[in-house]
Amino acid sequence: HQARLTLDPAFKVAPVRRRTFGTFVEHLGRCVYTGIYEPGHPTADEDGFRRDVLDLTRELGVSTVRYPGGNFVSGYRWEDGIGPVDRRPRRLDLAWHSTETNEVGVDEFVRWCRKAGVEPMMAVNLGTRGIAEALDLLEYANHPSGTTLSDLRIANGAKEPHGIRMWCLGNEMDGPWQTGHKTAREYGRLAAETARAMRMVDPKLELVACGSSGSSMPTFGSWEAEVLEETYDLVDYISCHAYYEEKDGDLGSFLASSTDMEYFISSVVATADHVGARLKSRKRIDISFDEWNVWYLSRFHDTGAPQDWPVAPPLLEDHYNLADAVTFGGLLITLLRNSDRVTAASLAQLVNVIAPIMTEPGGRAWRQTTFHPFAQASRHAAGDVLRVEPDSPAYETKAYGEVPLLHAVATHSATEGTTLFAVNRSADEPLSLEIDARALGGVRIVEATTLTDPDVYARNTADDPTRITPRANPDVEAGPLRVLVPPVSWNVIRLA
Numbered sequence: 001h002q003a004r005l006t007l008d009p010a011f012k013v014a015p016v017r018r019r020t021f022g023t024f025v026e027h028l029g030r031c032v033y034t035g036i037y038e039p040g041h042p043t044a045d046e047d048g049f050r051r052d053v054l055d056l057t058r059e060l061g062v063s064t065v066r067y068p069g070g071n072f073v074s075g076y077r078w079e080d081g082i083g084p085v086d087r088r089p090r091r092l093d094l095a096w097h098s099t100e101t102n103e104v105g106v107d108e109f110v111r112w113c114r115k116a117g118v119e120p121m122m123a124v125n126l127g128t129r130g131i132a133e134a135l136d137l138l139e140y141a142n143h144p145s146g147t148t149l150s151d152l153r154i155a156n157g158a159k160e161p162h163g164i165r166m167w168c169l170g171n172e173m174d175g176p177w178q179t180g181h182k183t184a185r186e187y188g189r190l191a192a193e194t195a196r197a198m199r200m201v202d203p204k205l206e207l208v209a210c211g212s213s214g215s216s217m218p219t220f221g222s223w224e225a226e227v228l229e230e231t232y233d234l235v236d237y238i239s240c241h242a243y244y245e246e247k248d249g250d251l252g253s254f255l256a257s258s259t260d261m262e263y264f265i266s267s268v269v270a271t272a273d274h275v276g277a278r279l280k281s282r283k284r285i286d287i288s289f290d291e292w293n294v295w296y297l298s299r300f301h302d303t304g305a306p307q308d309w310p311v312a313p314p315l316l317e318d319h320y321n322l323a324d325a326v327t328f329g330g331l332l333i334t335l336l337r338n339s340d341r342v343t344a345a346s347l348a349q350l351v352n353v354i355a356p357i358m359t360e361p362g363g364r365a366w367r368q369t370t371f372h373p374f375a376q377a378s379r380h381a382a383g384d385v386l387r388v389e390p391d392s393p394a395y396e397t398k399a400y401g402e403v404p405l406l407h408a409v410a411t412h413s414a415t416e417g418t419t420l421f422a423v424n425r426s427a428d429e430p431l432s433l434e435i436d437a438r439a440l441g442g443v444r445i446v447e448a449t450t451l452t453d454p455d456v457y458a459r460n461t462a463d464d465p466t467r468i469t470p471r472a473n474p475d476v477e478a479g480p481l482r483v484l485v486p487p488v489s490w491n492v493i494r495l496a
């Protein structure tokens, strides 16, 4: 197969948004406990944070981290997680049928964020709680001093305000599984009044209204419209959540999952703009794609949450293979391609729970296959996102009809060069990719790596952590620029 594409710095989509490289830490399974936090671990620092996980988080190139949920937040009392640890209550976590010990709360999380060099993004509980508790948390976290709540934060050891700028107004309130699930009107009104009050404290906050939990939700489209009718002037973002998995051995459709994500984004943009037009508003609502990943949700539904309220049980611990990483890379490409409207995103999640980083309690930490597309994109995406329109052969999929084999995006920076990110969705054929880079003026390929394996179901494990890792692509030609892209592969091609 042959494919070609043109790189031209004139075809700018938008600046690369650092917040595209956000992730998510939820009180769920082993994400917090034995994930980021494990006081007895050999690498634990003075605060009980695992240094091995901190190092991998930095290597992953994470920008923001959403916290503390997820479904968990809809039953969470934030004040359970502050003050002396031995006096914190233990609570039932209805979302994951677990016991929450509250050893980690907002102060510990922000301390961890500072160590990891990431921006915290906080969600408030609009399931079982409302405006007053959201305001209390905001005052506790961000007010400098001189009030009971801000002085309590200082007494708890955090002298400086946490300065949290991005706030999610609840989580997946369209989902019947959500504690305190609401209709679009009920949620829209509550989100609007919570946002209005939070802005009275600080008008510069960036606020995210809940959109749909997936494009197949029965209320998809009408949910966004009704919520935005209530909140348009008060929020900055509407959220999107999407998870994909290989179903019934249909690898071709799975590798094309970004087709659904593309449809999801364009539908939400159209809906938001339609509401804006009806309100005669010049304001533009952006998308916070604050949960996205490959997730074998059907396996979770088969096994379900535990029944006996354990503490930090292993939950949602998907072990990703090469096909998962290539599909994941395709999703990342789609997020980047839409950087004009998707200006924030959070990979769900960071560690152990559907995560790029895995740990053993008390033991090793390693990179899953999906670690690599994220880390490489975060490291090399710089400057502006360029529109690339590949001329590629297509293949037939059950789920999406005809889909191009090549999916790609590029970024360009005057100082850091140009990088092309591309996946080949073909299950068995390499693609000979010709790159027309004449508009960049005499550039050459300085590095070409590929993430691939003869076995698309091969994984990384604690014993074999580098089986799937980016390797130099030997099949590169200089004139014309050409790269042979293996079947089922994620590729990074750097030009300078």
Ligand code: AHR
Pocket: 026, 069, 070, 071, 072, 171, 172, 213, 291, 348, 349
């Ligand atoms: O990321 C796992 C779960 O997926 C989150 O808690 C929830 O928001 C979504 O349904």
